Amino acid sequence: MTTWEAACSAINTCLRQGVREFVVCAGARNAALVEVLARAEAAGEARLWRHFEERSAGFFALGRTMATGEACAVVTTSGTAVAELLPAVVEAFYQARPLLALTADRPERFRGTGAPQAITQPGIFGEHAGDGDIAEWLQRGPWHWNVELEEDFQPGEWIAPSDDELREIPPPNFSVAALAHWLREDLYRGLVVMVGDLEPEDQEPVFHLCIGLGVPVAVEATSGLREALGEICLPDPDRMLRECPPGKVLRIGGVPSGRFWRDLEDLPETEVWNITRTGFPGLARKCETITSPVGRAIKGLGDVEKAGDALDYFRRTSRRAGEIEDMLEAYPDSEPGLLRVLSAYASTGSSLYLGNSMPIREWNLFAQRGKPVTDVRANRGANGIDGQLSTWLGWTADVEDAWCLVGDLTALYDLAAPAWLGQIERKGRVLVVINNGGGQIFSRLPRLDAMQDRAKELMLNPHELRLEGWATMWGMKYLRVESEEGFDALEPGEATLLVEVIPNGEESAAFWKAWDTAR
Structure with missing residues (x-):
């Protein structure tokens, strides 16, 4: 040949x-x-x-x-x-x-x-x-x-393939009988649903399951249900579940990004079931997993009995939500405070991409909850901060009013990504970069306190870079925001808008100190 x-x-x-x-x-x-x-x-x-x-x-x-x-x-x-x-x-x-x-x-x-x-x-x-x-x-x-292939070739005739039918992909085999029984037994131990990323077609079945069960839900923004599930959502699930671990956890969709999911490795007394299209349990410990398109598995369960809030999480929900609001108002120019304001603007877009991993966690905790944001994506983070902007541009190539929120190192890791802008839809496109001068997510690691100053520097990768020149290089409009009032000038247009958000470092430190000491 x-x-x-x-x-x-x-x-x-x-x-x-x-x-x-x-x-x-x-x-x-x-x-x-x-x-x-x-x-x-x-x-x-x-x-x-x-x-x-x-x-x-x-x-x-x-x-x-x-x-x-x-x-x-x-x-x-x-x-x-x-x-x-x-x-x-x-x-x-x-x-x-x-x-x-x-x-x-x-x-x-x-x-x-x-x-x-x-x-x-x-x-x-x-x-x-x-x-x-x-x-x-x-x-x-x-x-x-x-x-x-050999390098030299002589072009000849090319004939398009005929309309042969594609080989049908057999659906995965699964049974929900054991899960249906598990959802009805030992409810006094407390059942919590943890919802990770979902495909759009799975959102409605998951919504009705959660409402039907009536149990506390730890929900990720990438599920598209964070705002829709309203009062049954835990406002600070990592803290609330760590203080009072449930006896049973039903995880639906992708692997959750929150800390409590990792804590489950050391909580063997908490039984875990997973419904996931990927088949990955997300834990190294014993748990049960149904590999299936999520919506199909949930429809197979049929009507579910109300399980309720056996461990009384809901009583603590309003108090914790109020504490979060008080802290955001006290430190408006902190990173979480500015993200809360930003989330109101981003909710007007058609879609939202969140880059790993601080933006995902902060959005889950602090973004507005009044307006649904249903089309949300993120990479699961196996790659860390690599390729995030390119993934966003590929996902939204044909979409107007697409928003993306990433950190500064994530943007620096994918500086060539805006080369795609000449091939995709740019109208209303907004790229927000929270520039806090390095990998500040590591600054909150408890182990950092015991490390040498040089080791801390290596962990944080501090810098003083600003991104206006990058915007100019790729033909993006540019807006720099350093306070809540700075968002007043945020106006998406025909060209891609780069919004560089620079939080107040002292306010951010004060916010996280208050956050860590709150009870």
């Missing part, structure tokens, strides 16, 4: 598998693939995106899988270009997203020789991506297809 024939075969196979979007990082080795893709785009068979940097491209493609629910391929040249995809592939693995790494390679005879652009590409993603015959791909997670 010639290089041209191999390239045609590869792209046509992808199309037959239902892959319709391709993120292209072009190079000499994958030029034949790029040529076929250009023809497929002209024929209306594919949608193409382009970028010069594979790491950003991988996360953008991950964002596209979030937006469409369908597979998206990243097409790279050979060598370490392939390795740049690892963070996005790992993230896709733990999110169970159908990201395809379509990587061009030199023929096998070059492997292990040290020849230019020749590394061992097969198996490079380890357990985090399936590989081999793409016909075996069930599109429930990432896949790696490594295509060996």
Whole structure:
């Protein structure tokens, strides 16, 4: 098979598998693939995106899988270009997203020789991506297809694939009988529902289940239900659950980001059931897991009996909510105080992306609760702060009024991401960066108190950078906000707006001191 024939075969196979979007990082080795893709785009068979940097491209493609629910391929040249995809592939693995790494390679005879652009590409993603015959791909997670090509090729004819029916993906097998029984027994021990990130189609079934059970709920913003569940939501779940651990926890959706979920590792007396489409229990200890699309599993439960608040969490809810409001009013220019004001503006957007991990935790605790914010996404954080802006831009590429909230180091980690702005919708797009001068999330680690000053510096990565020049470089409008009144000038428009929020360091420190000592 010639290089041209191999390239045609590869792209046509992808199309037959239902892959319709391709993120292209072009190079000499994958030029034949790029040529076929250009023809497929002209024929209306594919949608193409382009970028010069594979790491950003991988996360953008991950964002596209979030937006469409369908597979998206990243097409790279050979060598370490392939390795740049690892963070996005790992993230896709733990999110169970159908990201395809379509990587061009030199023929096998070059492997292990040290020849230019020749590394061992097969198996490079380890357990985090399936590989081999793409016909075996069930599109429930990432896949790696490594295509060996000679560099020289002569373009020939390309014929679009016929409308062969895609192989139907069998639904996962699961039973909810044991869970249904568990939800009815020993309710005196106290049942709490913890809701992580949800797919949009799962929100309504989860909402009705929580209301039906009538139990306290620890809900993440990425569920899209934080505001909708209202009074049954715990305002400070980590603290409240740590002070009085429940006997039973039902986790629905993604793995929660809060501290109490980690505390469950050391609470074996608390029984845990999970309903998750990814199949990951999220704990190393014993627990039960149903792997299924969340909505399907909940519908299988049918009507549930009201369980109520056996441990009297609701009595403490209003008092704790009032304490939080008092602290936000006392320190309006602290990071949490400014985030509360910002959340009122962001709630007017069509969607919200939260970058790991301080913005997620602060939004869950301090954002406004009066107006529903239902379309919220985040990466689960296996990759830390890598690729967050690129994921946001991929997820919202076709969407107006898209908002994103990240920290300063997260933005610095993905400085090339705005290169996508020329290919996507920019109207009403707002990128908010909370610039607190480094990785301040680590400043709240108790272990930091016992560390040397130099070690603390290494942990925090302090800096004095400002982002106005970055905005100018990529054609973004810029607004600097240092107080509550600064948000008055926030006006989204036709161009992307970068809002750099600089909290008052002294007020932030005072807020967190009050937060840690509150009882």
